[in-house]
Amino acid sequence: MTLWEDGPVSSLDPAVAARLKRDPAGLVPAVVQDAGTHAVLMVGWMDDEALHRTLTTGRGTYWSRSRQEYWVKGETSGHVQHVREVRLDCDGDTLLVVVDQEGPACHTGATTCFDADRLL
Template structure:
């Protein structure tokens, strides 16, 4: 754990700390990425997990529109740029170690590229996997011939 996050363990409630100092201490992995969990701000529904690099995180914090790092495309990915199903940031928080983000968002439509509201629709139960949700929108309608 980095020294800044160690110091935050004893920081009083509502104390303020320079954002740059905190971002410098974030535990980005060897690829420069941090996992970001997107949660619907009003219902608590976990929508998806994606990756952010520092640039994506800073853009998200400054614009309020959630931006991720697409590992498959090797570039910034503004949620909804292909599908129109955007995420607008309500709040962002780092975990105690500074290596995972929790984003409270306002999700328009489905968050998952399969057309489902949440990416977490495969329940693992005993000796089988059960699909727990139907697509809200057909993926071909969302993305045409490509995945978003």
């Protein structure tokens, strides 16, 4: 189900909001995918406010569990995420955020946060 496509929206559809399964802290994982390459860039966390900010601004906005604050991807690095669409998975417990990424997505400078150790 697409939550955001073809521009900002003013609010989340109440039927979709009711399907969104949050953890006890009110968070849901957000898998971020490059719109062009389809590579998984990173995983962030969103609560209702972060999702609202993402939907209304078109910029990837997340909740930092370690810093306990909202952050907009690229706000300090300049490596901005322009959100193309947000999708809710079939179980309602994960978001897919499809973006046009400017510069590297990972704080290490790598294109993706998944350039590190390969387990298999």
